Amino acid sequence: MNSRTHNCGELTKKNIDKNVRLFGWINSTRTHGKIIFIDIRDRFGKTQIILNTDSLIEKGKTLSNEDVISVSGTVIARSADLVNKNITTGEIEVVAEQIKILNVSAPLPMSIHDREASTEEHRLKYRYLELRNSELQNNLILRNKTTQVVRNFLNEQDFIEIETPVLTKSTPEGARDYLVPSRVHNGKFYALPQSPQMYKQLFMISGLDRYFQIVKCFRDEDLRSDRQPEFTQIDLEMSFVDEEHVRDMVEQLIATVFDEVNNVKMQTPFPTLSYEEAMKRFGTDKPDLRYSIEIQDFKKFSDQSDFQAFKNSESVQMINVHNSEFFSRKIISELDSYAQSLGAKGLAWMKYNDSIFESGISKFFNKNLQSNIASDCNIKNGSICFMIADSSEISLKVLGKIRVKVADMLSLYDDSVFKPVWIVDFPLFNWDEDNQRFDSVHHPFVAPKDQDIKTAISEPEKAISKGYDIVINGYEIAGGSIRIHDQKLQQKIFETMNLTKKDIQSKFGFFIDALKFGTPPHGGIAFGLDRLVMLLAGVNNIRDVIAFPKTTSASALMEDSPNTVSDEQLDDLGIGIKKNEKKV
RNA sequence: GGGGUAGUAGUUCAGCUGGUUAGAACGCCGGCCUGUCAAGCCGGAGGUCGCGGGUUCGAGUCCCGUCUAUCCCGCCA
Numbered sequence: 001m002n003s004r005t006h007n008c009g010e011l012t013k014k015n016i017d018k019n020v021r022l023f024g025w026i027n028s029t030r031t032h033g034k035i036i037f038i039d040i041r042d043r044f045g046k047t048q049i050i051l052n053t054d055s056l057i058e059k060g061k062t063l064s065n066e067d068v069i070s071v072s073g074t075v076i077a078r079s080a081d082l083v084n085k086n087i088t089t090g091e092i093e094v095v096a097e098q099i100k101i102l103n104v105s106a107p108l109p110m111s112i113h114d115r116e117a118s119t120e121e122h123r124l125k126y127r128y129l130e131l132r133n134s135e136l137q138n139n140l141i142l143r144n145k146t147t148q149v150v151r152n153f154l155n156e157q158d159f160i161e162i163e164t165p166v167l168t169k170s171t172p173e174g175a176r177d178y179l180v181p182s183r184v185h186n187g188k189f190y191a192l193p194q195s196p197q198m199y200k201q202l203f204m205i206s207g208l209d210r211y212f213q214i215v216k217c218f219r220d221e222d223l224r225s226d227r228q229p230e231f232t233q234i235d236l237e238m239s240f241v242d243e244e245h246v247r248d249m250v251e252q253l254i255a256t257v258f259d260e261v262n263n264v265k266m267q268t269p270f271p272t273l274s275y276e277e278a279m280k281r282f283g284t285d286k287p288d289l290r291y292s293i294e295i296q297d298f299k300k301f302s303d304q305s306d307f308q309a310f311k312n313s314e315s316v317q318m319i320n321v322h323n324s325e326f327f328s329r330k331i332i333s334e335l336d337s338y339a340q341s342l343g344a345k346g347l348a349w350m351k352y353n354d355s356i357f358e359s360g361i362s363k364f365f366n367k368n369l370q371s372n373i374a375s376d377c378n379i380k381n382g383s384i385c386f387m388i389a390d391s392s393e394i395s396l397k398v399l400g401k402i403r404v405k406v407a408d409m410l411s412l413y414d415d416s417v418f419k420p421v422w423i424v425d426f427p428l429f430n431w432d433e434d435n436q437r438f439d440s441v442h443h444p445f446v447a448p449k450d451q452d453i454k455t456a457i458s459e460p461e462k463a464i465s466k467g468y469d470i471v472i473n474g475y476e477i478a479g480g481s482i483r484i485h486d487q488k489l490q491q492k493i494f495e496t497m498n499l500t501k502k503d504i505q506s507k508f509g510f511f512i513d514a515l516k517f518g519t520p521p522h523g524g525i526a527f528g529l530d531r532l533v534m535l536l537a538g539v540n541n542i543r544d545v546i547a548f549p550k551t552t553s554a555s556a557l558m559e560d561s562p563n564t565v566s567d568e569q570l571d572d573l574g575i576g577i578k579k580n581e582k583k584v
Numbered sequence: 585g586g587g588g589u590a591g592u593a594g595u596u597c598a599g600c601u602g603g604u605u606a607g608a609a610c611g612c613c614g615g616c617c618u619g620u621c622a623a624g625c626c627g628g629a630g631g632u633c634g635c636g637g638g639u640u641c642g643a644g645u646c647c648c649g650u651c652u653a654u655c656c657c658g659c660c661a
Binding site for chain 2 (some may be wrong): 035052377441526
């Protein structure tokens with residue numbers, strides 16, 4: 001094959017009169033009898049080809065979209081009125097001298113120019129065709145740029161990239177594991193890693209200070225638009241550090257990525273919110289700070305009202321939103337249903353106009369109380385207040401979701417603005433009602449605050465951890481902590497979680513053992529690369545930044561996996577399949 | 585595990601309170617056309633209405649079940 005001289009996106013006026021040879025796909029053809037226009041496309045761009053001799057026109061009539069061709073010809077300038085400003089090569093066109101058809105394409109089952117013009121189901125089945133779409137290609141190129149910047153930055157900071165095993169051991173904590181049966185060890189299973197957590201801590205014990213890895217992780221849980229069963233982490237760990245050291249390094253990394261990938265300058269240090277404050281003000285531990293709506297405690301006002309339902313509630317919370325005229329009965333009713341679907345009894349509301357509250361539940365608040373509320377809560381005319389009364393857990397959580405929903409309805413944010421925030425001072429444990437035991441908020445290796453080392457054992461619910469999450473625009477982008485490096489404390493933490501000594505020994509024995517051989521103080525963080533790229537690309541779906549994503553039920557529609565395997569394969573593994581009664 | 589939305593031509597959709605031959609656009613096939621750039625014009629082919637059952641004289645439309653995708657809750661860092 002003769003080699004190509006240029007790609008389809010690089011010819012400009014500088015190349016006029018040059019003889020060139022291009023390779024690519026036919027993006028579109030426009031036949032005008034004695035002249036045919038062909039747009040030839042590759043991942044770099046599109047170039048317009050002219051066919052204007054009888055023999056070329058004969059050949060050109062047989063061409064159709066997505067055929068693969070090579071074209072040799074001469075670059076000519078377009079006259080000013082014919083310039084196409086939408087493409088980089090719009091000032092020139094190539095007059096063909098020879099066209100070779102390298103492969104004829106069958107008609108495509110979908111449009112590659114307009115992704116919206118196909119169902120997701122269809123697009124995933126023909127993902128290799130959807131990946132011809134420039135928007136999707138640009139997302140993958142952006143992803144590549146991101147990992148390059150990360151690698152460069154971390155290398156310059158003396159981090160070393162080390163791979164960890166993918167076939168590893170199932171642990172009882174955290175998410176459900178993906179399991180891989182062993183043929184050699186009949187009846188035993190590997191687990192795919194949920195994260196390389198213990199391996200990276202072991203690297204610190206080995207003295208391989210400053211480890212990082214861009215690594216696939218696996219969790220067998222139900223999916224969301226920002227969750228895939230296999231996803232990629234930027235995982236890193238450092239020795240001889242405390243929270244500030246890790247956070248400082250991570251801020252520099254994030255600022256570098258946003259600058260070099262998106263040309264966005266981020267101010268460091270990033271703002272910090274304690275977990276408690278985030279929950280109180282935003283009803284979530286991943287607040288979107290691009291809009292200023294905040295939750296306010298309304299109990300002290302509702303207690304003075306005549307509204308019994310509120311007076312009997314443990315907690316009453318309120319958000320105050322401008323644009324009251326937007327909230328018709330219908331919209332409010334939608335929000336109410338949403339609140340109820342999230343577990344609230346209902347969503348109360350009242351509008352503030354002409355310096356009085358009207359409609360909704362306003363009649364339960366007398367004039368005097370109304371003016372106190374307006375001035376204390378800084379409510380302006382043309383506002384609407386939404387309130388939820390329930391346990392403080394539910395009222396905050398649900399109002400936090402209403403806050404996001406309302407901001408979404410009113411378009412209160414800009415996707416090109418990025419607001420990072422650290423969430424710190426997480427509780428070390430939360431109480432697992434179902435299993436009647438304490439469970440780690442992050443994972444069992446997170447160190448308690450120095451002053452809480454004793455509390456962690458005596459009053460676990462009160463201990464605060466050395467964990468930190470970084471949240472950008474309401475997405476949790478990274479989470480990490482300073483780890484426990486004291487063997488005895490690690491053992492006690494496992495015991496606090498109600499694991500038996502036997503369990504601890506069989507699941508984590510090797511790790512507890514390792515801790516006693518001179519473990520340095522250490523800590524680190526793991527980024528969700530997919531979510532990070534999703535933000536950088538300005539999309540709101542993780543599938544748009546992954547080449548071959550899975551569906552919400554964790555299947556791959558293209559190759560139709562997961563799927564059954566042969567009886568021979570099962571026999572090798574010593575596995576029999578129990579029939580699911582419901583499905584037979 | 586639970587809730588919402590969707591499934592009709594190759595693709596995206598329309599199809600009203602059930603009614604006779606299920607439409608449109610794009611794509612495909614054939615023809616015309618020298619300046620288009622998602623070209624235009626003329627003609628043509630193309631359908632088991634996701635699947636299974638039910639109600640009815642009659643079902644794309646109503647009912648029940650089921651499958652798939654998607655969004656959300658639970659779950660998950």
